[in-house]
Amino acid sequence: MRLIIAEKPSLARAIADALPGTPRKQEGAIAVGDTTVTWCLGHLLEQAPPDAYDPALKQWRLDTLPILPERWKLTPRPKARGQLAAIRKLLKTADEVVHAGDPDREGQLLVQEVIEYLGWKGRVSRLLVSDLNRPAVQRALARLEDNARYQPLYRAAESRSRADWLYGINLTRAWTLTGRQAGHDGVLSVGRVQTPVLGLVVRRDAEIRDFTPRPFFVLWADLAVAHGELRAWWAPGEHHPLDDQGRLLAREPAATLAERLPGAEGRLEALETQQKRQAAPLPYSLSALQVDAARRYGISAKVVLDTCQALYERHQLITYPRSDCRYLPEEHFAAAPSTLQSACRDDETLRGWLSGADFTRRSRAWNDTKVGAHHALAPTGRPMDPTRLSATEANVFRLIARNVLAQFYPTLSTREVKAEFRILEEIFRARGQEVLDPGWKPLFTTRDEAPPLPPLTEGEVCRVQEAGVEDRETRPPEPFNDASLIKAMMNIGRYVDDPAVRRTLREHDGLGTEATRAGIIETLVERGYLVRQGKALRATRLGSALIASLPEAVGRPERTALWEQRLTAIAEQNCAPGPFLDSLISDLRALLGAADANRLRQALHSAEGEEAKVPQRASRRRGTGRATSRGSKRRAPRRRQEGN
Missing domain, CATH: 1.10.460.10 (Topoisomerase I, domain 2)
Incomplete structure (x- = not known):
C-alpha cells in the first residue's frame, strides 16, 4: 500500500480526487485503489516543554537559565493525538510513503517530523502540490521526487524550530x-x-x-505660454536658507519675489522630454497582496491571509497562497487563456478586464528561473461565482485575477516633460506627464499621476499671470x-x-x-x-x-x-x-x-504609549506557568513555533 501524508485534509481530498479509482473514506484517511491518503492537521507535533527534559524546569527560575536541551524532544499536540494514532496504524501496512506537505520550509518540516517521529525507515517520495485543481494535482502526482532531495530544507526548518x-x-x-x-x-x-x-x-x-514641525515656504507662478498655461515652482538658490531637502526656511525671499513677478516675462531655457514604458505589476506574493488589499479595502493582513486560505481550500479558486514569489511557471502560459476565461466568466468586473486581454502577449512574469518551491498567486480556472463568496473574498479574488490578467495588457506608455524657465534671473520648474497608451493602468486606477503640460518649445517666451507663496510645515512620519x-x-x-x-x-x-x-x-x-x-x-x-x-x-x-x-x-x-x-x-x-x-x-x-486592555492570558501562579514565549496558559494553536 502506498501511503500519502498530506499537510491538511483539504489537500488530502484534492489528492484522492485526482487518483484513478473511487475514493473510500476510512478513519483519518481516504483509500483509492492501492493508495491511501491521510493528513496532518497543521503541526501534529511541537517542541517539548522544558519540564519534559527535567521536571524541575516546570517552575520558572532565573538560576535555571539558559535551558539547553542535550537531545531534542517532540511531543504530540493534545488535539492531534487521534490523527497521529491513525497515521501510526497506516504506516504499519505501508510499502511506500509519500510526503505531501506544502511546498515550503515549514511544510517540509510538518510532515517529515511526523514520519521520523513514528519511526518509518523506508523510502519517502516528495509530492509538491501548489494548485488544488484536479489537473494540477494529477501533473504533480506524475512528477514525484525523492524526499532526500529536500533534506537540507528540513534541517533548516528543524533548526528554525529549535532556535525559536x-x-x-x-x-x-x-x-x-x-x-x-x-x-x-x-x-x-x-x-x-x-x-x-x-x-x-x-x-x-x-x-x-x-517630531518638531518646521515651517518652510514655496513660491508658485502661473505662466502663460504660446499654447496654453501652466504652473511652475521657484527653485531658490543655495544663497537662501534651505534645509537638506532644498526647502526654503524663510518666507521673506519668496514674498519679495512674488510681489515682483506678476506681468514679468521670461524664457523657457531647458526642455527635457522622455518617453517611458512601464510593465504591469507582477502577480502577487502573499505579502504584496496584503499590502494592496489593506490600502484599497482597509482590511488587515490577517483577514487577507484567512481569505486567501478560504479561496484556496474551500472554494479552490486560487493556487497556494502562502507564497513569497511573484513569478509564474513558463508551462502555465499556454493554459492561461482558458484558465482566465473560465475563472472570470461569471463576474461582470472580471469579464470587463478579460475583454481587453491579448493572450498573444508574454510578460516577464513567466519565468522558471524566478520560481522556487511555489509560484505567485493565480486563479485556478474554477469559475468565480460572486454570489457564493463574501464581499471580502470577492474583492481579494479580483485583485489576484487582475494582476494576472494585467500580464496580457500593453505596457503603460507615457511622455514625461520637464521644463525650466528663467524669470527675473530666477529658475522656475514645471513638470507634466502625457499618457500615450494607458496599457494596463485602467485595471488599477483611472487617475493620472500628473497632468500634461501644454506643447512647449525651448526658447519660447512666457509671462507671469499670477504668483503666490504657500506656508507649509514639515510633517512627522x-x-x-x-x-x-x-x-x-x-x-x-x-x-x-x-x-x-x-x-x-x-x-x-x-x-x-x-x-x-x-x-x-x-x-x-x-x-x-x-x-x-x-x-x-x-x-x-x-x-x-x-x-x-x-x-x-x-x-x-x-x-x-x-x-x-x-x-x-x-x-x-x-x-x-x-x-x-x-x-x-x-x-x-x-x-x-x-x-x-x-x-x-x-x-x-x-513608558509612553497607548492604553490598551491587555488580555489576561498569563498564569498568575508565579513560577508555575508552562514556559512558552507565547506567554499564555490558554494554548493558542502553534502552527508556527514560538517567537515568530
Whole structure:
C-alpha cells in the first residue's frame, strides 16, 4: 500500500480526487485503489516543554537559565493525538510513503517530523502540490521526487524550530521573572521576530512623538505660454536658507519675489522630454497582496491571509497562497487563456478586464528561473461565482485575477516633460506627464499621476499671470498600519542603520515569512503590545516598556534578518545546523546577562504609549506557568513555533 501524508485534509481530498479509482473514506484517511491518503492537521507535533527534559524546569527560575536541551524532544499536540494514532496504524501496512506537505520550509518540516517521529525507515517520495485543481494535482502526482532531495530544507526548518524555542523560552522566562521583581505581574513575551516588529512600531511612535514641525515656504507662478498655461515652482538658490531637502526656511525671499513677478516675462531655457514604458505589476506574493488589499479595502493582513486560505481550500479558486514569489511557471502560459476565461466568466468586473486581454502577449512574469518551491498567486480556472463568496473574498479574488490578467495588457506608455524657465534671473520648474497608451493602468486606477503640460518649445517666451507663496510645515512620519508594517517587514533592510548589514540584506530581505507576518501583527495586538486606532497600529505603554527594557539588539531587525540568511544557507547546503545553534547559544548567554529589574522598573514607570486592555492570558501562579514565549496558559494553536 502506498501511503500519502498530506499537510491538511483539504489537500488530502484534492489528492484522492485526482487518483484513478473511487475514493473510500476510512478513519483519518481516504483509500483509492492501492493508495491511501491521510493528513496532518497543521503541526501534529511541537517542541517539548522544558519540564519534559527535567521536571524541575516546570517552575520558572532565573538560576535555571539558559535551558539547553542535550537531545531534542517532540511531543504530540493534545488535539492531534487521534490523527497521529491513525497515521501510526497506516504506516504499519505501508510499502511506500509519500510526503505531501506544502511546498515550503515549514511544510517540509510538518510532515517529515511526523514520519521520523513514528519511526518509518523506508523510502519517502516528495509530492509538491501548489494548485488544488484536479489537473494540477494529477501533473504533480506524475512528477514525484525523492524526499532526500529536500533534506537540507528540513534541517533548516528543524533548526528554525529549535532556535525559536531556545530564544523564546529563555528570554521570555528571563524578562517575565525580572518583570515580577520590577512589580509587573504578567508574562513578558519575547520572540526573535515578534519583538523586532514591535520595536519598529515603538521607534516609529517615538519619531512621531518627538517630531518638531518646521515651517518652510514655496513660491508658485502661473505662466502663460504660446499654447496654453501652466504652473511652475521657484527653485531658490543655495544663497537662501534651505534645509537638506532644498526647502526654503524663510518666507521673506519668496514674498519679495512674488510681489515682483506678476506681468514679468521670461524664457523657457531647458526642455527635457522622455518617453517611458512601464510593465504591469507582477502577480502577487502573499505579502504584496496584503499590502494592496489593506490600502484599497482597509482590511488587515490577517483577514487577507484567512481569505486567501478560504479561496484556496474551500472554494479552490486560487493556487497556494502562502507564497513569497511573484513569478509564474513558463508551462502555465499556454493554459492561461482558458484558465482566465473560465475563472472570470461569471463576474461582470472580471469579464470587463478579460475583454481587453491579448493572450498573444508574454510578460516577464513567466519565468522558471524566478520560481522556487511555489509560484505567485493565480486563479485556478474554477469559475468565480460572486454570489457564493463574501464581499471580502470577492474583492481579494479580483485583485489576484487582475494582476494576472494585467500580464496580457500593453505596457503603460507615457511622455514625461520637464521644463525650466528663467524669470527675473530666477529658475522656475514645471513638470507634466502625457499618457500615450494607458496599457494596463485602467485595471488599477483611472487617475493620472500628473497632468500634461501644454506643447512647449525651448526658447519660447512666457509671462507671469499670477504668483503666490504657500506656508507649509514639515510633517512627522505616518504611524504604521497593516499595509505599511507588512511592507516594512518585507523590506526590513531599509530600517537597518549599519551600511554593511543593509547591503547584505538587499539579497535576503524579510522579517518573518509570508505565512507568519499577519499572525505576528495579530499576536502583538492580542498580547497588549500594539493597539489599533482606526487603521493605525500604535504601541501600548506595555509594548514601549518592553522594548526599552530589552538589549537594543533584541528589538531591532538585524539579528533575525541575518538569522534567516543562516537558515537559507542551511537549506541550500552552504551551512551546517550545528554552528548556527552554537552561535545562538553564545548570544543567549550574553542577552540573559542583560536582564535587569531596575532597568525594567524604570521602563515601566516612564513608558509612553497607548492604553490598551491587555488580555489576561498569563498564569498568575508565579513560577508555575508552562514556559512558552507565547506567554499564555490558554494554548493558542502553534502552527508556527514560538517567537515568530
